[in-house]
Amino acid sequence: MGSKHQSVETLIKSDYKYGFVTDIDSDTLPPGLSESIIQQISAKKNEPAWMLEWRLKAYQRWLSMEDPEWAHIQHPEIDFQAISYYSAPRQKSATAKSLDEIDPELLATYTKLGIPLEEQMVLAGVAVDAVFDSVSVATTFRKELAAAGVIFCSISDAIQDYPELIQKYLGSVVPYSDNFFACLNAAVFTDGTFVYIPKGVRCPMELSTYFRINEANTGQFERTLIVADEGSYVSYLEGCTAPMRDENQLHAAVVELVALKDARIKYSTIQNWYPGNEEGKGGIYNFVTKRGACRGDRSHISWTQVETGSAITWKYPSCILHGDDSVGEFYSVAVTRGKQQADTGTKMLHLGRNTKSTIVSKGISAGHGQNTYRGLVRMAQRAENARNHSQCDSLLIGDQCGAHTFPYIEVRNPTARVEHEATTSKISEDQLFYCKQRGISEEDAVSMIVNGFCKEVFKELPMEFAVEAQKLLGVTLEGAVG
Amino acid sequence: MLSIKNLNVMVENKLILKDFNLSVAAGEVHAIMGPNGSGKSTLAHVLAGKEGYEVISGEINYCGENLLALSTEQRAQKGVFLAMQYPVELPGVNNMMFIRESLNAISRARGEEEYDAVRFMKLIREKAAAVELDNKLLKRNVNSGFSGGEKKRNEILQMAILQPQLCILDETDSGLDIDALRVVAKGVNDLRNKDRAMIVVTHYQRLLNYIEPDYVHVMIDGRIAASGDKNLALELEEKGYNWLIEETAA
C-alpha cells in the first residue's frame, strides 16, 4: 500500500504513457476485406485447408450481417474497407523460437511497456505471450511449461502443431456465426494465444498475453482459446495498450474458454487501450466477444476485468454453465472518462443443476464518460437449485457523465434463486471533508475512495496485477475531479 | 495560538456566528457550551475549513497565520484536528490504511520521515490499546458498521496518532455511555500538555467532569454570552440555559 501512494504521485500528469509508436519495418496487407485478403492471410500463415475454409464460411456469413445497434454506445459507421487486416513486424521467422531472433526494437517496446520478455527478468512465475499488431512475437517459458504438459503458444503455432485440439475446440464456444464482430474475427483473425492444460495439472505459473497495436489503420483481431482438461487449473491474464493516434482503430477479439469436469479457469484482463483524447478524438473501438463454457460438472470459470482504456468498450464475458454444480463469476471495474463509452457486462446462462453465478460490477463515470452495465442471467428449465447474485454499483464523478444499468433476468425453474441489486452514488462532500481534515489531498482522497469502491473486484486479481490495477485507476482518474 | 476576531459566518443565507471572539493560548482547554442551534458546531466546522460556510467578515489567526486562507488539508497538516460529531463511513477503505495515509501526509508536511509499515504498526497498536479500540476495528473499513462509541474512539485514536496542535472536539460525548465516555476522556487527557490547545464543544456539563476545562464559554445565538471557569458549567447544569438566553435578549 505504501508504494501505491507514491506511484500515483509519480504518474500524475502522464496522460497516457503507452502512447508511443515503435518504428519498425512491417509487413502490412493493404486495407480492405475480400476473399482474396483472407486467402492471403491464411497463406502467410501457411494454414491448412480446413482453416481457410472456416474463415471463408465466416466471411460469407458476415457479409449478410448488420452492425449491431442495441448497445448504449454511439460511434460513426466503421468503414471495414479502410482497415488493414494484417500487419506483422518483419522478422527472420514467423514466430521466434528464441529471444535472440527477435528484433531488438520489439524487445525494447515491451520493456518500455513494463513487460520484459527476457525470461530471467520476467516477473516471477508469469509466462508471457506477446502479440504485436497481428502476430505473436514471443512466448516465454515454453520449455518450463512443456515439462508440466501445458501447451502455451500462439494460436498460429497451435494450428500447425495441434490441429486436432484446434479443430475440436475452436469455434465450439463462440461459433463463427455468433455475432457481427465475432464473425468478422473468425474470417480475419491473425493470431492470439492457445492454452491447453492437461488432465489434473495445476499450471505452475500465471500465463499472460500482452496485446499491442502499433501500426496505423490496422485492426487487431486476435483469437484466444483456453482449454482446461479435467481437474486442471489455470490463471491467465491479458493486458493491452496502443499508441495515441487520431483515428479510431478497431479491436475485435474473440476469447473462448472450455472447462471440463472439475477444471478451473481464472481469466483476468487489464484493458488499457488508447482511449482517445479529452475531446474524444481517436482511441480504440474495443468490440470483443468473450465466452466460457463450463462443460463438465463442478467446473469453474471466473472472469475479472479492469477496463480503463478504449474509446468504446463493448464486451460481455459470459459463462455457459452446462455442468452440474458448475460456477461462473464475473468481476468488473469499468472506468469511463473524457468521451469514453463502455457497454459491458456478462451473461450467465444456467443450464445445469446447482449451478451458481456471481456478478460484481463497479462502474465509474467521470468527465463526459458513459458507463453501461448490461447483463443477462438466465435460469433454464432444468437448472434445478441454480443461484445467482448480482451487485451492480455505479459511482458518478461530476455532472456531465452517465451511469446506466440494464439487467435482464429470465427464470424458468421454480427452484432457482436470483438476486440483483444496483446502486448509484457519488463521492460525498462529507467523505472528502473527512479525508481532507485528516490532511489527505483531494486527489488522494478520491483515489482512496474509488479504490475502496472497487475493492471487491481487485481482490479477485492476481496479486501483482491488483497493484497494477490500482495504479492504473489512479492515473485514469487523474484530473477527473475538481 | 488561536485568535478569532469579530467573526461573522453565514450558512444558507442565515447569519450563524455574529461578531464572534475567542482567544486560545497553548496549553489551555476551552469548553464551548450552549443550547442547540447556538452555533457551536458551525464554529468547529469553520475552524476545520468545511465547505458551505460563508465567512462574511472577521479573522482567524492560528500560530501567526491566517487560517482562513488555508485549505482544509493544509490546516490539518499544520495541526488542526477536528474530532467530528458524526464521523463518516468510507466503504471499502481500510481503516489502518486510511490512518497511515493521513499520518504520512501530515509527516511529509512537517518535513518528517514517513512511517514505514513496521513503525506504523507499532504506533497504532500502542495507541489503539490506550483508547481500548479492538484491533479488529483497525482492519475494517473506516467507520463502516462501527457503533457510535467505536466511531468516537476511532476519532480519539486518530487524534492520538496525528499529535495535533489544536484539538477541536465536536460533541464527542454525544451518544456515549459512561464507560465509553471515560475511555474517550482519558484519551483526551493523555494528550493534554503545555504546547497543545483544546476546544471542547459540548451540550452537557457531564463531559467536563472528566475533561476539566481551564475556561468555559457559553454560546447563545452566535456569540459568547458568558465566560468563566469550570464553575460556570456547574451553574448551567443546575439552572439550564434559559436565564442566559433571557439575559442576552434583554
Place this chain on the structure above:
Amino acid sequence: MINHLNAAQSEQQRQWFQTLITHSDSISLGQHLPWVKHLQSKARQELQSLPLVQRKQELWRYSHAEKLFKQPFYPQTNNSDNCYQAGLESEATLSTDSFKLVFVNGRYNATLSSTLVVNNELAEGVIVGNLHAVLQSHANLVMQCFNQTARQGEDVFSALNTALMSDGVFIYIDQQVTLPQPIEVLYLSGPAEKSSSGQDSDSHTQESRKMANLRNVIILQAGAKLSLIERFSGEKDFHYFNNNLTNVVLEQGASIKHSILQDESNTAFHLNSLFLSLFKDSTYQGQHIALGSSWSRTNYTAKFKGTGATCELKGLYTVANQQLNDVHLDINHAVPGCTSSEFFKGILYGEGKAVFDGHVLVEKQSQFSDASMKNDNLMLTENAEVNTKPQLEIYADNVKCSHGTTVGQIDEQQLFYLRSRGIEESRAKKLLCLGYASEIIDAINEPLFQKQVKSILDIRLNEGLLISSSEKSS
C-alpha cells in the same frame, strides 16, 4: 428465438388492425366535433406507419402478442347492443360509500352509476362523467384537456385507442377542491342475454369478441385531491379485449390516490396504458393489483414536469396457467428534486409468465432525484417463467438511485413449520403467499379498495392452489 416478424406475420398484424378500423364506422363519440374527428383520423393514419409489435422491439421482448393477433376482435361502439345482466347488480353494488361510474362491455351504464355523477352535481368545481356525456355539456373543457395530454402514446395500441375511442371517464377537479369520497369506476364484461338476439347471423361472434377502447382523462388543478378506484371484472370464459388509455395531469400540489384492480376474465385480453404528468409538488400514489386476464399488460409512463413531485407505485400480480402478466414502467425524471419509488411483487402459481420491465431515466439537469425500483417474484410452479428487467439510466451525479430484483421460492422451512402444525400443504402455501403479498396489500391506504383486493385475492389463490372450499378458512 425468432425476433423478426416474417412477411406473413406482418401482414396478419396489419390486417388485424385494419379489420378493427373497418368495423369501427359506427363510432359516434364526438363525431360532430371537428377536433375529435381530426384526432381520430390522424391516429388511423399513424397506425399504418407505427412499428408493428414484435420481439425485436425492446418493449415487446418478453410479452409475446402472437396469441392476440390470431383472434379477430370487433370494436365496441356506442351503437352496439349490450344487455349483459348476470351478476351485474351485485358487482355494481359491492360498495356504497363511493361515487360510481359503471361501464358494461365498454358502454357506459347510467342505471348502475351514481345519479350524482351523471348529473355533474358532485361538488362545486368538480366535473365528473362519462366522456360521451361531458363532450355534450363541456365540449371546450374536454378539448382543452385533450390538447394538454395529446401525443403521449407513440405505439400502435395507443394510436388504436385514439382511433377507436368510444367513451371513457372524464374527471376535472378545480383548484384546492378535495373530493370527500372516492370515485369508483367499474368495467364489467360478460355475454349478452339471449333475448338480445334477432340480429344478423354473425352477431354472436361479434358479441363474444368485443374490443373496448375507453379513454380516461383525469385533470387535477392546483391543490386538488382525489381518490380514484378502477376495477376491471369479467365473466369466466368470456372473450374480449380491453384497451384502455388514461391520462392523468396533476397540477401544482395536486394529489391523487389511484387504485386499480384488474380481475378480468380468464380468457380476456387487457392492455392498460397510463400516462402521468406531474407538476411541482404533486403526488401520485398508484396501487396496481393484477390478478386476471389471459393476456395482460399495464404500461405506466410518468413524467415529472415540476420539482418536488412524488410518484409512488406499488403493485401485485399473480400468474395462473397460460397467463401472461406484464408490467412496464417508464419513469422520467426530467426536472430536479423529484422522488419516484416503484415496488412490484409477483406470485406465479401456474404455468404462466410474468414480465416486469422498469425503466428510470434521470436526465442531466435532474439533480437531487431520488429513484428506487424493486421487483420481487415468488415462483411456485414448474413451467412458469419470470422475465424481469429493472433499468436505470442516469445522467446526473447528485442523485440517489437504486434498484433490486429477486426471484425465489417459498421457504421450505416455513412451509414445514406450518405443516408440522397440521396445516395442509396447499393451504400452507396460500398462507405464505398471502404473507408475501401483505407487503403490498397492507400498504394500500384506501380501505374500500383494500377490502376488495383481499377478498378477490383470496378467491384467486384458492383457485390457483386448488384449494377446495372445505379447506378454506373464513
